[in-house]
Amino acid sequence: MSDEPFDAALHLDAMAATMGLAISADQRPGVLQFLQVAQAMAALVAAAPLDPDAFDLAPVFRPGPAESDDA
Numbered sequence: 066m067s068d069e070p071f072d073a074a075l076h077l078d079a080m081a082a083t084m085g086l087a088i089s090a091d092q093r094p095g096v097l098q099f100l101q102v103a104q105a106m107a108a109l110v111a112a113a114p115l116d117p118d119a120f121d122l123a124p125v126f127r128p129g130p131a132e133s134d135d136a
Contacts, residue, residue, distance in 0.1 A: 073100040 077096055081088050088096055 071101075071104045073097045073104065076100060 074097060077088065077093070077100060080086070
């Protein structure tokens, strides 16, 4: 993660424009609050001590034919 402080408003403005989202003035405070909570959760995960040698790669998922519910 970056050492720069997280600017939720800047992030919101950039991502809303990138994704073509319209965030109303009424919605903006709630979205900003959620982004602050999400950033705090991400910081906790990023700070967790992890041993890179303890990871096993996940198998590749290959979907099969869809099963019918007619049974």
